[in-house]
Amino acid sequence: MKALEVLADDLVYPESPRWHDGRLWISDVHAYRLVTVGATTDVVCEVPGRPAGSGFLPDGSLLLATALDRRLNVWDGEFRPVAEVPATGLLNDMVVGPDGRAWFGDTGFRLGVEEPRPGRIFTWTAAEGPEVAAEDVWFPNGMVITGNELVVNESTADRTSVFRIQSDGMLHRDRVLVEAGPFPDGLAMDADGSYWIALFGGGKFVHVSVGGDVLEEIDTGGRIAVACAFGEGSLYLCTAETTMADLREGRSRGYIHQLSNV
Template identity: 40%
Template sequence: MTALTTTVLADGLGFPEAPRWHGGRLWFSDFHDRVVRTLGADGGQEVAVELDDSPSGLGWLPDGDLLVVSMVRRALLRVGERGPQLHADVSGSTRFRANDLVVDAAGRAYVSSFGFDLEGGADPEPTALLRVDLDGSVHVAAEDVVFPNGMVLSPDGRRLVVAETYAARLIVFDVAGDGTLSGRRVFAELPGVAPDGICLDAEGQVWVATARSPEVLRVREGGEVTGRVAVGSGSLSYACALGGADGRSLFVCTAPSWRPGRRAGRIEVARVDVGSA
């Protein structure tokens, strides 16, 4: 297959993560800068939210309020007219940093976390995937997940795909009407890959940021790699989102490393054949 390449839409960022296309703009967390930014198709940036902690996963509630993962605090913040307010404290159900999230149509948020001291060099340990209901109550959605990271819901809300970064695979759950998960199984084994942020296209295939390599993979259920996008020289891919006016712009968050350092984070973009789910 022929690998697509990206162009740079924005650079000089701290560490961009958790991209989401919403309201005609790309939203993303810049977690070393402790802000949520938005980006227009012309590359124009705005700061949407300032925090006193590193933000990560983003999603929207049915009333339009933004949910933001507060990583070190291990909480979900609800951002509305009054600014960031505590929506849920997940510190009692997590070890080390909270990470990504995805929100369903009913306002339930599925929340991932590190599960071990990544920054301190500890060995990986399984952790729980959480569900936070609209009332802010916290529930264990699944046990024994190895560094759950990026997540996507199918358009009908009946399937949840989760990247297990340190297990080198994507897994999938069936989602009941009350948000309960069941039927855990492997969506795709990805040997040698550290799947990070993911997004879903209209054919049910998943774009996977690879964290340790300079590319994004398009993966069919079962594990076949059907597409590749190469990112810019010197960068690794950490998260991705489909968006743009026709849903066919693949936005990729890249940086040389996730650790603090020189300001070399970028938003890169490639045009793909199949639009977003």
């Protein structure tokens, strides 16, 4: 069993970690800010619409979804909106491909406020704007691209699913990769093609093979397992010390953990 080493403990609720230029870029969701984490935690900018999923575009700028106002935004030294999204719920996690095409989740409902219903996955390019790529996706969350497939955590269905990516960015549901536990949240892919899944409802991170077999687990010690990412040989894990009731009021303490030579 691997022990969690704390890299930072001064966040509120860290989501969507992305390694770029020697640092982690983090949506500190309930602090309404974008931050970077390295030797220190530094605020990049305040995000009034509540930051959600993100990914880096080919020109090095950051594409960022904002949950509450349902927008896509770019950070390139200044923060500016680039698209309004006709979401039925809140905007959630995101992945950006090497050509700059992005996919991001529409939760379909507000967790803990409304009755669950299916959401959707949108795709976006700067030329085409946002389009619905897949319907009937249950709370689409952490995403990774592997070849011509998009792997997505469907949180309220307790499963990780695989979609085939069509040439126009549309998605075709292919198969269930794994049902690793309750409410899978963040997702990261290792260099060997295996996956790390943050189980929000299970208080642990689960390592899953390409074929869907559970290889190992990391317990969070009672914290919520939120998200994960790789960067320069290390696995970074985001956790939060909170409850759903406290989180709705913005009360939380967020941590970044680093596991080297994973």
